[in-house]
Amino acid sequence: MKVLVTGGAGYIGSHAVAVLLQKGYETVIIDNMMTGHLAAVHKDSVFYEGNICDAEFIESVFEKEKVDAVIHFAASSLVGESVKDPLKYFRNNVYGMQVLLETMYKENVEKIVFSSTAATYGDTDIVPLTENLPANPESPYGDSKLIMEKMMKWCDVAYGIKFVSLRYFNVGGAHPNGNIGEDHRPETHLIPIILQTALGQREQISIFGDDYPTEDGTCIRDYVHVLDLIDAHLLALAYLNKGGQSDIFNLGSSQGFSVKEMIDAARHVTGKEIPAQIGTRRAGDPAVLIASSSKAKEVLGWNPTRTDMKEIIGDAWRWHQHRPNGYDE
Ligand code: UFG
Numbered sequence: 001m002k003v004l005v006t007g008g009a010g011y012i013g014s015h016a017v018a019v020l021l022q023k024g025y026e027t028v029i030i031d032n033m034m035t036g037h038l039a040a041v042h043k044d045s046v047f048y049e050g051n052i053c054d055a056e057f058i059e060s061v062f063e064k065e066k067v068d069a070v071i072h073f074a075a076s077s078l079v080g081e082s083v084k085d086p087l088k089y090f091r092n093n094v095y096g097m098q099v100l101l102e103t104m105y106k107e108n109v110e111k112i113v114f115s116s117t118a119a120t121y122g123d124t125d126i127v128p129l130t131e132n133l134p135a136n137p138e139s140p141y142g143d144s145k146l147i148m149e150k151m152m153k154w155c156d157v158a159y160g161i162k163f164v165s166l167r168y169f170n171v172g173g174a175h176p177n178g179n180i181g182e183d184h185r186p187e188t189h190l191i192p193i194i195l196q197t198a199l200g201q202r203e204q205i206s207i208f209g210d211d212y213p214t215e216d217g218t219c220i221r222d223y224v225h226v227l228d229l230i231d232a233h234l235l236a237l238a239y240l241n242k243g244g245q246s247d248i249f250n251l252g253s254s255q256g257f258s259v260k261e262m263i264d265a266a267r268h269v270t271g272k273e274i275p276a277q278i279g280t281r282r283a284g285d286p287a288v289l290i291a292s293s294s295k296a297k298e299v300l301g302w303n304p305t306r307t308d309m310k311e312i313i314g315d316a317w318r319w320h321q322h323r324p325n326g327y328d329e
Pocket residue numbers: 077079117118119141169170171188189190191193205206207208209219220221259282285289
């Protein structure tokens with residue numbers, strides 16, 4: 001089976017390609033290299049550099065490669081940036097999906113696995129979050145992903161394009177081989193920032209608020225290992241191949257860790273001091289986000305196995321030690 005992986009040079013996409021190839025799939029990567037890295041492009045994959053919004057380019061890839069299914073990661077994905085520049089999110093994410101679906105329809109490709117987000121739920125007190133809760137995104141980023149889900153829904157109704165949308169919670173960790181991992185510029189995510197502090201690249205980490213209504217006052221998130229996350233994408237492909245109906249699933253490990261707990265776990269894993277100071281709240285951060293992943297377990301047969309925080313942080317630490325400057329040599 002040949003799978004088109006959009007955004008295959010990015011953090012999550014590169015892990016998807018590594019696992020797909022290992023399991024015997026053929027892969028075709030499309031990436032515009034805005035946030036992707038050439039060194040993250042798997043040598044055994046076909047690779048095209050270009051933009052998801054460029055219809056001529058996308059069509060030429062489909063015509064040449066005759067793919068059987070698509071896993072769609074290519075998107076802009078920063079909540080804060082999306083508030084400042086919503087049109088960037090509507091262009092790259094929403095219009096990118098428009099071009100992709102038009103091309104899939106034209107070329108008779110009828111299966112898509114989509115990278116969605118917990119940001120579709122918005123700020124809520126409900127714990128854990130289930131897929132049937134009303135979506136109420138609080139950022140253009142979350143809204144763009146929700147609109148993309150709706151576009152796929154209506155393309156299923158009209159053209160029979162089947163989709164699985166996977167709503168990620170906080171993705172962390174890296175491939176245990178240490179060769180691919182998280183490298184965002186600028187970095188905004190908690191685990192890499194903690195580990196850059198452990199490496200001495202940052203003097204300290206700022207904890208964004210300790211006055212939340214949680215036990216230690218810091219925000220609680222549900223962290224899922226990137227390889228567990230990718231397992232769910234392969235199960236989703238298998239589900240669609242078996243004739244499964246279009247659906248939406250949360251992906252988290254259903255356990256919450258506070259920012260302080262994450263820093264402590266990283267101190268334990270790395271043996272480093274990791275200086276931390278309390279800063280102000282970051283706008284838009286909900287106090288607690290924890291997934292119910294029961295539906296993915298029941299319907300897709302997903303069974304995340306790397307749920308120990310020491311494994312998630314340990315694998316990320318191996319990557320950061322191996323490539324302290326990320327993909328720069
Ligand atoms: N945090 C800090 N200090 C930092 C960085 C982060 O205290 O230097 C805190 C944040 O305030 C938050 C937690 O660590 O409470 C996790 O922050 P991340 O930025 O790593 O992740 P988010 O929970 O903000 O974002 C994730 C995904 C987004 C997605 C969002 C859904 O990365 O793509 O969940 O709400 F949109």
